[in-house]
Amino acid sequence: xxxxxxxxxxxxxxxxxxxxxxxxxxxxxxxxxxxxxxxxxxxxxxxxxxxxxxxxxxxxxxxxxxxxxxxxxxxxxxxxxxxxxxxxxxxxxxxxxxxxxxxxxxxxxxxxxxxxxxxxxxxxxxxxxxxxxxxxxxxxxxxxxxxxxxxxxxxxxxxxxxxxxxxxxxxxxxxxxxxxxxxxxxxxxxxxxxxxxxxxxxxxxxxxxxxxxxxxxxxxxxxxxxxxxxxxxxxxxxxxxxxxxxxxxxxxxxxxxxxxxxxxxxxxxxxxxxxxxxxxxxxxxxxxxxxxxxxxxxxxxxxxxxxxxxxxxxxxxxxxxxxxxxxxxxxxxxxxxxxxxxxx
Amino acid sequence: xxxxxxxxxxxxxxxxxxxxxxxxxxxxxxxxxxxxxxxxxxxxxxxxxxxxxxxxxxxxxxxxxxxxxxxxxxxxxxxxxxxxxxxxxxxxxxxxxxxxxxxxxxxxxxxxxxxxxxxxxxxxxxxxxxxxxxxxxxxxxxxxxxxxxxxxxxxxxxxxxxxxxxxxxxxxxxxxxxxxxxxxxxxxxxxxxxxxxxxxxxxxxxxxxxxxxxxxxxxxxxxxxxxxxxxxxxxxxxxxxxxxxxxxxxxxxxxxxxxxxxxxxxxxxxxxxxxxxxxxxxxxxxxxxxxxxxxxxxxxxxxxxxxxx
Numbered sequence: 001x002x003x004x005x006x007x008x009x010x011x012x013x014x015x016x017x018x019x020x021x022x023x024x025x026x027x028x029x030x031x032x033x034x035x036x037x038x039x040x041x042x043x044x045x046x047x048x049x050x051x052x053x054x055x056x057x058x059x060x061x062x063x064x065x066x067x068x069x070x071x072x073x074x075x076x077x078x079x080x081x082x083x084x085x086x087x088x089x090x091x092x093x094x095x096x097x098x099x100x101x102x103x104x105x106x107x108x109x110x111x112x113x114x115x116x117x118x119x120x121x122x123x124x125x126x127x128x129x130x131x132x133x134x135x136x137x138x139x140x141x142x143x144x145x146x147x148x149x150x151x152x153x154x155x156x157x158x159x160x161x162x163x164x165x166x167x168x169x170x171x172x173x174x175x176x177x178x179x180x181x182x183x184x185x186x187x188x189x190x191x192x193x194x195x196x197x198x199x200x201x202x203x204x205x206x207x208x209x210x211x212x213x214x215x216x217x218x219x220x221x222x223x224x225x226x227x228x229x230x231x232x233x234x235x236x237x238x239x240x241x242x243x244x245x246x247x248x249x250x251x252x253x254x255x256x257x258x259x260x261x262x263x264x265x266x267x268x269x270x271x272x273x274x275x276x277x278x279x280x281x282x283x284x285x286x287x288x289x290x291x292x293x294x295x296x297x298x299x300x301x302x303x304x305x306x307x308x309x310x311x312x313x314x315x316x317x318x319x320x321x322x323x324x325x326x327x328x329x330x331x332x333x334x335x336x337x338x339x340x341x342x343x344x
Numbered sequence: 345x346x347x348x349x350x351x352x353x354x355x356x357x358x359x360x361x362x363x364x365x366x367x368x369x370x371x372x373x374x375x376x377x378x379x380x381x382x383x384x385x386x387x388x389x390x391x392x393x394x395x396x397x398x399x400x401x402x403x404x405x406x407x408x409x410x411x412x413x414x415x416x417x418x419x420x421x422x423x424x425x426x427x428x429x430x431x432x433x434x435x436x437x438x439x440x441x442x443x444x445x446x447x448x449x450x451x452x453x454x455x456x457x458x459x460x461x462x463x464x465x466x467x468x469x470x471x472x473x474x475x476x477x478x479x480x481x482x483x484x485x486x487x488x489x490x491x492x493x494x495x496x497x498x499x500x501x502x503x504x505x506x507x508x509x510x511x512x513x514x515x516x517x518x519x520x521x522x523x524x525x526x527x528x529x530x531x532x533x534x535x536x537x538x539x540x541x542x543x544x545x546x547x548x549x550x551x552x553x554x555x556x557x558x559x560x561x562x563x564x565x566x567x568x569x570x571x572x573x574x575x576x577x578x579x580x581x582x583x584x585x586x587x588x589x590x591x592x593x594x595x596x597x598x599x600x601x602x603x604x605x606x607x608x609x610x611x612x613x614x615x616x617x618x619x620x621x622x623x624x625x626x627x628x629x630x631x632x633x634x635x636x637x638x639x640x641x642x643x644x645x646x647x648x649x650x651x652x653x
Binding site (some may be wrong): 305 | 628
């Protein structure tokens, strides 16, 4: 199969999955009574029951499900996602406000998670059944077993509560004032990037300092999966004929491990790395809640407690779309670097 | 040319028993497996003996007793060996009865998922064709949705509580079981002994139940044992976010979330309330660690790819 026809087939499949995701999200929404779903249209907190009933009738929340689905999809395509009580703004406005915080954390955490995973996995495979291997495996199983919220709270208790380091939040009050003052350009809304672009290293440090603990939390919990995959993939790769040949030809072990074996062993890791990136977007709910970083995870958690239906459903849908798109990109990269994938 | 006659010594014990002993020996040889099993056994005993260890004070035994309404947690004392949470809920009581909640969540969710996964996976894998296509595309959709966020949305939709958490985890986790069983069945389906069985007139149901499932079950059982820990972590996370049980119910995740307000201690003593967060989180970690070690052990022992090496 040529690369082009592979891409076309995958795009077709993606549209199908997106339709399925929208159907699933809609089904979850329809599980809620109309009185709950009407929250997406309520923009003030002074609403009488009569006004609610009028709104339910106006927006057709008692219509047959297929009719409502088509109307809902139409609204989505027109960019109408409803009103979020927790953001006190239309959902899209709220999203634009919260998303950069999540993106910034993920942009720091994801590469670190992947690097730490690949590094520890390689060490484990190269030193199989030696103390170093056991050490990395114990690290992995602990990472698997610790609740994210507990590790986060312990880190906070010791480093912030006791030692007074690494305060929660995403900026100090004074830095917050600087960022919102006229003359400071928020090009990307990513705090550290904007700080560099404005050449304000004090702001950069302020934001970066507060990113450290949440990043460490995510790395400890999430690198175990990649580490395990890398270890088994590397072990398999070390047993291949071409590695044996290189060894027989006298390649020194460093070249052997890093150049010959690891390159091929990294292939399966590409897939999981992409998914890690997508998964972190939703997986940051707990970390954001604990470290008081106002991103979409924090927002969704708040929305869930206050029955802010519009915000929750939008975030599920958005994160689903992100996941599908990243998955597609990863598969295309994979098909490009490993021709065996498209041939099968 | 006479080949040397091979004398086959008949095994002293029944072959099945021999296999079992081999498995048991492999299991015991790995210290991590033994640690995992011991942890789960200890938790199991605690859950069983909960009414003896901490006699319930209310008709609903999952309701934690509390002495007074004082906001600040009290440190460990003779009366409260593990201290109290905020509003004076006894920590030890919460930990002991929380073990029952945790077992309930883990076992119910995984058992229901095994059932659904086996049913749908067997149908999809054995019959193939349109029904296979439909079931697999549905699992694709489930794989695409963000797990924790969708779980939160579903809990909101069907109403908060421990029961809702269990239902939601069942709804969201079945696809992986279905996929694993299906791909195993695809391998088994075309083996000669299946064709022989069909040819001799066995019904589809009989072939699935007596020939296919016993041979294709292992992967899905391994998945189940590895998944219990993750399931309990997700349930605890939902409770921590305030979407699980009500305040005062013996549920570990919920007890950690009560401790959240106390991570910064009193002015003179920064670690004044360390136990409110440390104790429940540590217990969750031990429980999950036990299942994960046990799951790894089950995989190493049963997975044919690792087994005989």
